[in-house]
Amino acid sequence: MKEIIEGIKELATKELISANKKFPMFQSTHEGYAVLLEEVEEVKEQLRYVEGELIYTWDDVKRNKNINAVNHVKDLREYAINMAAECIQVIAMTDKFIDSELV
Numbered sequence: 001m002k003e004i005i006e007g008i009k010e011l012a013t014k015e016l017i018s019a020n021k022k023f024p025m026f027q028s029t030h031e032g033y034a035v036l037l038e039e040v041e042e043v044k045e046q047l048r049y050v051e052g053e054l055i056y057t058w059d060d061v062k063r064n065k066n067i068n069a070v071n072h073v074k075d076l077r078e079y080a081i082n083m084a085a086e087c088i089q090v091i092a093m094t095d096k097f098i099d100s101e102l103v
Contacts, residue, residue: 008087008088008091009091011088012088012091012092012095013092013095015089015091015092016092016095016096016099019092019093019096020096025096025099025101026096026097026100026102027100028102029097029102032093032096032097032100032102033097035093035097036090036093036094036097039086039089039090039093040090042086042089043086043090046079046082046083046086047083049075049079049082050076050079050080050083053072053073053075053079054072054076056068056072057069057072057073057076060072
């Protein structure tokens with residue numbers, strides 16, 4: 001788990017560098033909050049997709065529709081990857097918020 005966390009931190013730093021090249025630092029706590037809120041909402045959206053696929057998977061498992069279950073798990077995997085990427089963006093934007101020196 002420790003290696004995964006370190007990898008996530010590295011990816012968040014790369015994302016922050018990329019974001020800082022495209023956009024200036026936050027000009028206010030309100031702006032920083034709005035960006036964080038948007039990113040968190042995107043995480044939640046992906047989580048809803050993950051949860052939906054899990055429900056579909058369970059329904060297919062109960063009905064012994066194994067091919068369908070596998071297909072739902074494949075979709076779940078993609079949504080989980082998207083959610084992880086969104087989480088990395090949240091981390092990057094928390095760092096940007098802190099680095100913006102809004103105090």
